[in-house]
Amino acid sequence: MEIMIPCAECARAVSMPDNGFGPEGVVLRSRTVHVQEHNLYRAVCPEGHQLVAILDNLPFELLFESGLEALVDGYLRESVSSFAAALERLYEFSIRVQLTGEKVEVNQLELMWKSVAAQSERQLGMYIGLRTLKDGRQPVLMPQSQSKFRNSVIHKGYFPDSAEAFNFGEMVFKLILEEVMRLDECFKDAVSIQTHLHREKATKSLKKEDPPPYMFGFGLAVADRADRPFSDVVTKAQASMRRRRAGEAPPASDSRSNDTRS
Numbered sequence: 243m244e245i246m247i248p249c250a251e252c253a254r255a256v257s258m259p260d261n262g263f264g265p266e267g268v269v270l271r272s273r274t275v276h277v278q279e280h281n282l283y284r285a286v287c288p289e290g291h292q293l294v295a296i297l298d299n300l301p302f303e304l305l306f307e308s309g310l311e312a313l314v315d316g317y318l319r320e321s322v323s324s325f326a327a328a329l330e331r332l333y334e335f336s337i338r339v340q341l342t343g344e345k346v347e348v349n350q351l352e353l354m355w356k357s358v359a360a361q362s363e364r365q366l367g368m369y370i371g372l373r374t375l376k377d378g379r380q381p382v383l384m385p386q387s388q389s390k391f392r393n394s395v396i397h398k399g400y401f402p403d404s405a406e407a408f409n410f411g412e413m414v415f416k417l418i419l420e421e422v423m424r425l426d427e428c429f430k431d432a433v434s435i436q437t438h439l440h441r442e443k444a445t446k447s448l449k450k451e452d453p454p455p456y457m458f459g460f461g462l463a464v465a466d467r468a469d470r471p472f473s474d475v476v477t478k479a480q481a482s483m484r485r486r487r488a489g490e491a492p493p494a495s496d497s498r499s500n501d502t503r504s
């Protein structure tokens with residue numbers, strides 16, 4: 243999956259010729275890069291400016307987007323695999339948020355995570371337990387039939403058709419959306435702490451000689467908290483991929499500044 247990093251230097255220079263103009267009439271120069279693991283991006287913009295950027299989007303948001311792009315492009319096995327990974331990382335985020343909400347210290351949380359990090363079944367078990375403790379009933383989970391389907395795609399080399407991949411994506415979309423909305427509602431401060439920690443991890447990888455990083459986030463499908471039909475989500479992903487491939491930079495999301503996590 244590729245993302246575009248807008249150049250803040252160029253955005254400041256208002257009147258450059260031959261450039262794409264952003265929604266505010268601001269020149270947007272950008273560089274396309276692959277998603278990188280630590281959320282810290284270094285690149286050089288077409289005008290030669292050094293770009294150092296920290297992407298605020300959480301792993302589950304990026305994975306879900308990667309699944310959407312694969313779905314739109316017809317890489318259906320890959321899309322199912324990314325959707326499944328997005329859900330697992332959402333469970334991790336949720337566990338971290340809920341334990342932070344219960345005042346577990348960050349260091350203890352990291353230590354605890356090491357004992358479950360390698361086994362997703364342990365993580366799922368913890369997620370079910372935590373939610374049951376908080377809500378007094380077990381959470382809605384992936385239906386068994388979908389879980390079987392996922393395993394056959396990931397472990398048995400099954401090629402899904404587009405309807406199967408779409409349905410799987412839709413199910414994951416609903417589960418993720420329901421959970422992030424619940425976390426925003428019940429653990430608002432802990433969500434902010436965890437989101438901030440995520441940014442801090444990237445900040446730690448900065449070098450002394452780096453310019454101040456540009457912080458940005460995209461309004462990705464599950465970063466945007468609005469409940470809407472999954473078919474709309476897919477259509478939007480299709481349109482934004484077309485724009486990106488045509489070389490047009492997406493506006494960095496402003497929704498971050500007024501979303502509940504910041």
Ligand SMILES: [Zn+2]
Nearest residue numbers: 249252287291
């Ligand atoms: Zn530039």
